[in-house]
Amino acid sequence: MSRRPGWLAQHWLAVASPVALLIGWEVASAVGLLREAFFPRPSTVLIHLRRLVTDGTLLAHALPTLSRIGGAFALAAILGVATGLAMGLWRRLREGLDPVFAVIYPIPSVLFLPLVSFLVPRGETALIVTTAATSFFLVAFTTTEGVRQIDPLVVEAARHYGARGRRLFTAVLLPGALPFILTGLRLGLGYALIVVVAVEIVSASRGLGALLWLSWQVLKVEDMYATFLVIAALGAVLSYGLAVLRARLLPWAQDVAER
Amino acid sequence: MKVVVDDVSVAFDSRGHTVVALDRISLRVAAGEFLCVVGPSGSGKSTLLRVVAGLLRQTSGDVRIEAARPGAPLTAMVFQEHALLPWRTVLANVVFGLENRGVSRAEREARARDMLALVGLSRFARHYPHQLSGGMKQRVGIARALANDPEVLLMDEPFAALDAQTRTIMQEELLRIWASLGTTVIYVTHSLEEALLLGDRVVLMTARPGRVSQVFPVDLGRPRGLEIRGSPAYGVLLEKIWSQLRDEVVRAMDADRDP
Numbered sequence: 001m002s003r004r005p006g007w008l009a010q011h012w013l014a015v016a017s018p019v020a021l022l023i024g025w026e027v028a029s030a031v032g033l034l035r036e037a038f039f040p041r042p043s044t045v046l047i048h049l050r051r052l053v054t055d056g057t058l059l060a061h062a063l064p065t066l067s068r069i070g071g072a073f074a075l076a077a078i079l080g081v082a083t084g085l086a087m088g089l090w091r092r093l094r095e096g097l098d099p100v101f102a103v104i105y106p107i108p109s110v111l112f113l114p115l116v117s118f119l120v121p122r123g124e125t126a127l128i129v130t131t132a133a134t135s136f137f138l139v140a141f142t143t144t145e146g147v148r149q150i151d152p153l154v155v156e157a158a159r160h161y162g163a164r165g166r167r168l169f170t171a172v173l174l175p176g177a178l179p180f181i182l183t184g185l186r187l188g189l190g191y192a193l194i195v196v197v198a199v200e201i202v203s204a205s206r207g208l209g210a211l212l213w214l215s216w217q218v219l220k221v222e223d224m225y226a227t228f229l230v231i232a233a234l235g236a237v238l239s240y241g242l243a244v245l246r247a248r249l250l251p252w253a254q255d256v257a258e259r
Numbered sequence: 260m261k262v263v264v265d266d267v268s269v270a271f272d273s274r275g276h277t278v279v280a281l282d283r284i285s286l287r288v289a290a291g292e293f294l295c296v297v298g299p300s301g302s303g304k305s306t307l308l309r310v311v312a313g314l315l316r317q318t319s320g321d322v323r324i325e326a327a328r329p330g331a332p333l334t335a336m337v338f339q340e341h342a343l344l345p346w347r348t349v350l351a352n353v354v355f356g357l358e359n360r361g362v363s364r365a366e367r368e369a370r371a372r373d374m375l376a377l378v379g380l381s382r383f384a385r386h387y388p389h390q391l392s393g394g395m396k397q398r399v400g401i402a403r404a405l406a407n408d409p410e411v412l413l414m415d416e417p418f419a420a421l422d423a424q425t426r427t428i429m430q431e432e433l434l435r436i437w438a439s440l441g442t443t444v445i446y447v448t449h450s451l452e453e454a455l456l457l458g459d460r461v462v463l464m465t466a467r468p469g470r471v472s473q474v475f476p477v478d479l480g481r482p483r484g485l486e487i488r489g490s491p492a493y494g495v496l497l498e499k500i501w502s503q504l505r506d507e508v509v510r511a512m513d514a515d516r517d518p
Contacts, residue, residue, distance in 0.1 A: 157342035160314060161407065162332070162359030171355075175346040252346045252387040 040222045049226035058230065061211040065196055068207065069238075071128040072192045076135035077185055083136075084143020084184070088177065094144060105137040110198045127204060131196045135188035142187070146180025147173060179246075179253045186242040193235050208234075260325065261443045262288035262311065262411055267320030269306055280306045282468035283320070288411070290325070293437060293444045295458030297451055297504065299511040303469025304447045308415050311445060312336050324410055332356070335409035337417045341396040343388040349375065349399050350384040356407040367406075374402040377436055394425040401433070405440070414446045418453070430456055431484065438482060451500055455493060456483060463503055466511035475500055 008015065022042045028034045029041040036044075052058040087094040112133050117126045150173065158172045200209025208231055215223035246253075264286040270279045280303040288294045296304045309315040311322055312334045324333045335356065343352045350371055357367035375381050378398040388396055397417055404412055418426040430453065437444060448454055454461045455477055463472045477496065479487050487493050 151342075153338065153340055153342045154344060156314060157336070157338055158344065158355070160312060160336055161356035161403070163355075164359075167359060171358075172344065175344075178346070250346070252389065 037219075038221060040225060045222050045225040045229065048222035049229060052223060052226055057211070058226075061206055061208050061227075062230065062234075064204070064206045065200065065208040068124070068128055068131055068196050068200075069189075069192050072131035072196065073135060073185075073189050075128065075132040076139055076188050076192065079132075080136045080139025080184065080188065081143050081181055084140040084181070085147060085173075085177070087140065087144040088147025089173070101137055101140065105134070105141075108198075109134040109195045110202055113199060113203060127196070127199050130199050131192055134191045134195055138191060139181070139184040139188045142180045142184025143177060146177030146184070149180065150176035179250055182242070182246045182249065186239060186246070189238050189242060190235060193231070193238065197231060260287045261290040261292070262286070262325070262445070263321075263323045264307070264311065265321040265323070267307075267310060267317045267322060269303070269310060269315065270318045279468035281310070281317070282470050284469065284471055286462065286471065288443060288445060290327075290443055291441045293446065293457055293459045294462065295454035295460070296445065296447045296462045296464060297449065297454045297500070298464030298469065298472075299466050299504070299508040300449065301467045301511055301515075302464040302507070303467065304464055305415055306469065307464075308336070308413050308445060308447050311411070312413050326410060328408070328410070330360075331408050331410055332360075333410050334413050335404035335407045335411075336413040336415065337397070337400045337404050339416045339419055341388070341393075341400045343396060343399055343403070345388050347387075348384065349380060349386050349388070349391070352388070352399055353403045353406050355403065360407075370408075371402070371406050374406045377405070377439070378402045378432070392425075393421050394429055397421065397429065398432075401436070405436070405442070409442070411443045411445060414444065416448055417446075419449070426453075427485065433457065434483065451497060451504060452488070455479065455497060455500075456485070456487065461500060463500060463507070466507050466514060472507065473503060 025034070025039070026041050026043060029036050029039050049058075083097075087097055109130055113126060113130045116130045116133075120126055120129055154176070155168075155172060158168060163171055196207070197209035197212070200207035201213045204210045208227055212224055212227040212231070215221070215227060264284055267281055267284045268279065269281040270277050272278075284303075284307060286294075286307075296307065298304050306315065310317045311324075314336075326333060344355065347355065350368065353371040353374055354367040357370060362370075372381065372384070375384055378401055380395060380398050380402065383391065383395065388399065391399070400417065418429050421429060434457065446454075446457060451461075458477050461475045461477060463475065464470065465472045475496065479490065479492055479496070
């Protein structure tokens with residue numbers, strides 16, 4: 001067997017393209033091709049990022065965001081998986097809820113904030129519920145499909161070999177739907193981050209979205225870009241984390257997903 | 260008699276009119292017998308097997324299976340498309356039925372390992388189905404059925420999807436396993452050659468509605484291998500059954516052609 005080429009040799013383009021972009025940006029701002037007031041050099045942004053970290057500003061804004069994402073994701077995951085499983089198992093429920101979901105789902109979640117504020121306590125709870133909305137629909141949709149795409153022949157075979165009721169659910173339907181559920185959770189977590197930032201821009205004094213907006217309002221453009229970077233990195237870490245979890249939970253589905 | 264199929268009919272509604280899949284079928288299978296059921300497609304051979312397996316309720320008539328060993332399931336089916344649980348390892352698939360019946364872990368794993376050894380898959384206990392070839396998956400299907408120690412082993416065209424070489428090897432393997440266990444087998448196939456190689460008797464079914472056309476004893480001696488194809492008795496019997504089967508196939512094709 002020949003030695004496999006290293007990771008960098010295989011993925012050099014994935015590394016080279018963002019590096020080239022940053023270098024191009026740096027040069028363009030330095031020579032005045034881009035106005036530094038709006039497009040500060042990446043090196044300047046990094047200096048500001050370091051200051052935000054050391055003076056504690058970043059942590060003070062990141063913690064509320066993380067706790068909101070955590071709350072919203074937990075809410076969306078629990079309710080979404082439960083609703084999706086029920087919709088996958090009972091046709092009547094699916095037929096009843098599908099049109100309702102289809103109408104609500106495409107509405108940008110931020111718009112729910114005023115409505116939600118009437119239904120639940122304003123402030124933190126309203127932010128979390130609003131953030132959870134889109135993720136909930138995504139998780140519910142994918143979970144429903146996850147149950148429905150299980151091969152009926154496999155279910156029949158499982159019944160034939162004595163799996164009934166609760167056992168059929170835990171040993172067949174749940175593991176059968178799990179690849180879809182985890183895909184839904186990964187999408188849902190990504191959307192929770194998108195929506196939480198939007199919601200924080202609209203109505204929070206703390207949080208990464210608030211920091212971003214505040215920096216822009218007072219024209220601290222470097223801080224705005226620094227916050228951008230943090231949000232992007234957070235998104236990458238969350239998505240990668242769930243991908244790793246998926247690979248560990250689903251060794252049998254891994255090859256298919258990576259093909 | 261191990262299995263008595265008494266006057267069994269199956270009818271179902273298809274777009275407003277009644278389709279008779281099985282029309283007053285009666286069959287007797289002796290303990291330890293290897294019975295092959297042959298017929299054109301649409302003759303209801305799979306339907307018959309599913310009724311015996313309890314996967315499908317007959318419209319009228321009666322199926323009786325003699326339960327010689329208390330606690331053992333009456334039937335275990337080897338499905339045409341293997342129908343293994345993709346999220347379970349080979350070993351976990353084989354123990355599945357025993358697990359559902361509450362057999363202790365040590366006992367069911369010991370039993371499963373015996374069966375995997377019998378089908379020559381001991382080294383693949385920790386593999387997942389998607390890592391196996393078609394023939395290996397079907398061996399797992401056989402091991403899963405045998406692990407349950409059923410009164411009657413049901414096989415629904417188990418080798419139909421395999422390539423010709425693999426099929427031949429699997430047929431010989433099956434004969435070896437059957438000779439060592441002495442299980443009662445009902446084997447559905449559309450291949451007359453396969454039926455003559457494997458069966459003690461061949462039941463020929465008619466085109467829709469499915470009836471028993473004729474039953475042929477296969478007096479070709481045991482043990483049997485591929486070499487029986489060269490014997491004169493084999494040729495005579497093959498010709499005799501084929502002349503009848505051909506009429507049924509032509510009738511089935513004509514019936515499909517009619518509006």
